[in-house]
Amino acid sequence: MKRYFETFKTLLCIANQKKWVVFQMFLSAGLNNLASLLPPIATAGIIAMITQNNFEGIWIYVLLYLLFYLFYFGTLHWNYYTYTVLADYYHIEVQKKLFDKVASHDVIFEKISRGKITETCSDDIRYLVDVVDCVVKATMSLVKLGIIFLIFMYYNVFVATAVFLLDLLYLALMNENAKKVSKYYEGTRKYEDKIMDTLNQMLTNLKQVKTLDLMPKINHHMEKARQSWKRQYHGKRYHMTTRYCLIPYLVYLGKILLYIFLAYLVIQGQMTLDKLVLLISYFEMTITCTDAMLDNLLNLSNYGVRVRRIKTILDYAPQKEIDFGDIENDYIQGSITFRNVCYQMKEKKILNRVSFKIYPNEINAIVGHSGSGKTTILNLLYRLNRIQKGEILIDNENIYNYSKDVYSHNVSGVFQKPFVFEMSIKENLALVDSNITHQIEACKRVGIHDKISKLPKGYQTLITEEEHIFTEGEKQLLMLARALLSKAEILLLDEITSNIDANMTEQIGAILQDLKQDHTIVLVTHKPEMMALSDRVIVLDKGKVVAKGPNEDVYLKSPLYKELRNKTFASISQEEEI
Numbered sequence: 001m002k003r004y005f006e007t008f009k010t011l012l013c014i015a016n017q018k019k020w021v022v023f024q025m026f027l028s029a030g031l032n033n034l035a036s037l038l039p040p041i042a043t044a045g046i047i048a049m050i051t052q053n054n055f056e057g058i059w060i061y062v063l064l065y066l067l068f069y070l071f072y073f074g075t076l077h078w079n080y081y082t083y084t085v086l087a088d089y090y091h092i093e094v095q096k097k098l099f100d101k102v103a104s105h106d107v108i109f110e111k112i113s114r115g116k117i118t119e120t121c122s123d124d125i126r127y128l129v130d131v132v133d134c135v136v137k138a139t140m141s142l143v144k145l146g147i148i149f150l151i152f153m154y155y156n157v158f159v160a161t162a163v164f165l166l167d168l169l170y171l172a173l174m175n176e177n178a179k180k181v182s183k184y185y186e187g188t189r190k191y192e193d194k195i196m197d198t199l200n201q202m203l204t205n206l207k208q209v210k211t212l213d214l215m216p217k218i219n220h221h222m223e224k225a226r227q228s229w230k231r232q233y234h235g236k237r238y239h240m241t242t243r244y245c246l247i248p249y250l251v252y253l254g255k256i257l258l259y260i261f262l263a264y265l266v267i268q269g270q271m272t273l274d275k276l277v278l279l280i281s282y283f284e285m286t287i288t289c290t291d292a293m294l295d296n297l298l299n300l301s302n303y304g305v306r307v308r309r310i311k312t313i314l315d316y317a318p319q320k321e322i323d324f325g326d327i328e329n330d331y332i333q334g335s336i337t338f339r340n341v342c343y344q345m346k347e348k349k350i351l352n353r354v355s356f357k358i359y360p361n362e363i364n365a366i367v368g369h370s371g372s373g374k375t376t377i378l379n380l381l382y383r384l385n386r387i388q389k390g391e392i393l394i395d396n397e398n399i400y401n402y403s404k405d406v407y408s409h410n411v412s413g414v415f416q417k418p419f420v421f422e423m424s425i426k427e428n429l430a431l432v433d434s435n436i437t438h439q440i441e442a443c444k445r446v447g448i449h450d451k452i453s454k455l456p457k458g459y460q461t462l463i464t465e466e467e468h469i470f471t472e473g474e475k476q477l478l479m480l481a482r483a484l485l486s487k488a489e490i491l492l493l494d495e496i497t498s499n500i501d502a503n504m505t506e507q508i509g510a511i512l513q514d515l516k517q518d519h520t521i522v523l524v525t526h527k528p529e530m531m532a533l534s535d536r537v538i539v540l541d542k543g544k545v546v547a548k549g550p551n552e553d554v555y556l557k558s559p560l561y562k563e564l565r566n567k568t569f570a571s572i573s574q575e576e577e578i
Contacts, residue, residue, distance in 0.1 A: 004297060007304035008135045010311055011090075011128060014097075018089050021082050022132055028079035029136045033144040035072035040281035042068060048274040083133060090128035094310060095121060101314055108316050115196030119189075120313060124306035131303045134296040141293035148282050148289070155275060156265070159258070163283060166254040167290055173247045174294040180239045182301035187232030189305060194225045243298075251287060258283060325401035332410045333395050334360040334489040334520030336381070341390035343376060350376050352543045353390070358536070360489075360520045363512055365531055365551075367524075367564050368540035374524045377540075378492050381411060381522070394490070412483040413492030413522075416499070418475030425452055425478070426459040433485035442481040446511050448474060473497075473504030480511070490520045497527050509533050531565045539564075 012019075045061035098121045102108055108117070145167065152160035198218065202209050209215060262279060265271040336358035343351040351373050358364040366374045379385050380392060383399060392399045399407065420428055429439040439459065443449040451474060455461045463469060470478065476496050483491055493512075497505045505527060512521055513533065525531060537554045539547040539561045547558035554561050 004135065004300050007131060007300060007307050010307050011131045014311060014314060015090055015093050018086060021085050025079060025082040025132060025136050028075050028082060029140045030143065032072060032075035032079055033140045035068060035075055037147060038068040039065060040278055043281060044274040044278035047277050051273055083129060086132055087129040091125050094125050094128060098313055101316065105316060112313060112316060113193055113197045114200045116193040116309065117313060118200065119193060119196055120309050124309055127303050127306050131300065131307060134300040134303065138293045138296040138300065141289050144289050145286060148286050151282055152279065155279060162258060163286060166251065167286060170251050170290055174243065175297065177239055177243045177247065178298045178301050181236055181298060182305065184232050184236035184239065185302050186305045188229055188236060191225050191229035191232060195222060198222055324404040327397060327402045328406055330406050332489045335395055336520065337393040339391040341387050341392060343380065343385065343387050350543055354545050356538045356545055356548045358520060358522055361516055362535035363516050363521045363523055363533060364536045365523045365525055365534035366538045366540065367531055367561060372540040373543045374540055375494055378494050378524060381492055383407065409486060410488050411490045411492065412486040412488035414476060414479045414483055414496050416495035418472060418479050420463050420475060420478065422464050424460050424462050428463065429482055429485060432482050438485060442484040445484060446477045446480045447507060448477040448481060473500035476500065476508065491515065493521065493523045495524055495526065497525065497530055505529055528565050528567060537561060
């Protein structure tokens with residue numbers, strides 16, 4: 001029983017509110033189980049009245065029947081109500097905690113698979129309330145069995161001892177079986193996670209999967225995981241079959257022997273007929289109650305797997321947390337300085353003693369071949385990773401010294417792939433600023449307001465993958481408007497023109513020329529047009545700065561930059577950088 005209550009205890013640690021509601025669930029279930037013991041008393045009373053030819057006395061027991069069942073269904077209704085309250089609380093609050101954990105620690109995917117996180121956030125949390133429900137029902141079933149055995153003891157000690165031993169054997173066999181079922185159930189979840197990981201990767205790269213006809217190879221690769229899942233599932237079903245087809249046979253054999261003995265007592269005049277009916281009713285209730293308790297304990301074993309998966313995610317802590325400082329200075333001008341910055345990942349050196357300065361009111365381009373470390377610099381500026389050596393300064397202050405709020409309000413940006421939720425345009429922008437006037441101003445500044453105004457529902461238009469309301473370029477403008485709503489002084493732009501045509505690239509270039517008047521713009525790009533309009537350039541090659549300074553100076557001095565600026569791209573690699 002200890003491991004079952006450990007699961008319950010873990011749940012209360014994960015979501016430690018609503019304890020009064022949990023108590024009500026125990027109380028309502030306890031009273032409901034007590035109520036279920038009462039109808040057999042009325043049944044025995046009716047039979048006693050019949051055997052005594054006292055038909056008038058029957059109506060008293062009929063009335064008791066009605067009262068007993070009114071009590072039973074009233075407590076059941078109360079129990080259902082508490083279940084609903086707890087279901088709402090656990091589902092919503094724990095899902096919030098999981099989302100916050102994943103959003104706060106993007107490196108969590110290095111330790112916990114995307115498939116496991118997806119399944120846990122969507123599926124596992126649905127069963128948290130059932131942990132409480134199973135503990136309550138199993139506990140109250142045990143109490144109910146205790147009361148029934150006391151009743152048996154009152155009428156016949158020998159019968160009570162036989163019933164107790166039979167039930168104890170049944171419980172022991174079923175409990176051992178539950179451990180094996182739970183083990184194989186956990187195995188099936190493990191391989192389901194692996195399959196879900198592959199599905200998530202397929203959905204992210206569906207076009208490549210289709211055009212390169214990768215499905216046969218993917219299915220071949222997944223065959224091992226599917227066969228492993230099959231073995232775990234068959235193991236679970238084997239023990240489930242033993243549970244429901246073999247072990248209960250012992251109980252029914254004991255049941256037949258008990259009924260024969262009770263009939264013998266009636267024939268010998270040692271027991272009246274009404275007592276026989278009462279004890280038979282309670283023995284049937286013993287079997288039903290034991291089965292219910294065992295089912296709840298089995299379910300609790302399975303739910304324990306889900307609770308542990310949730311706790312694994314919530315307990316995740318990266319080896320090196322990026323701490324926030326306590327500087328609340330919100331008057332940031334926007335100068336950025338890298339001093340001998342070194343960064344490596346899994347023993348691979350990404351940046352090697354990188355130094356440069358970025359100036360406000362300029363478009364500062366970071367260029368270089370794929371894998372040179374450009375996007376890594378942006379990730380460091382977002383404080384997604386921490387450097388091993390050197391310093392990164394904003395306005396001559398170490399970036400790790402700023403508070404979380406100040407930093408997030410002053411450093412914002414747009415990524416290569418437009419990031420929009422399936423919600424209205426207004427709601428997408430409201431993630432940063434819910435003021436519709438501010439939203440319109442931002443959209444006007446980036447040149448997307450006219451397009452939105454022509455939509456039938458304007459800013460209330462729902463953005464979905466099925467309805468192509470915006471082109472990729474227009475989505476980038478919308479994301480740029482969202483970045484502006486943060487009032488950030490520093491805008492980080494990662495390949496925002498890589499997936500759009502020349503006309504839209506030119507439009508975004510003009511917008512950036514306007515935005516630099518009151519922002520520091522850091523631009524990672526492969527496009528010659530965007531390089532050409534930059535004021536200052538930093539050229540990276542294999543994790544080192546090989547040239548930096550005003551655009552034309554670098555163009556004249558750096559063969560690599562000249563090559564990049566002069567190159568015409570027929571197509572641009574979609575591959576993400578480190």
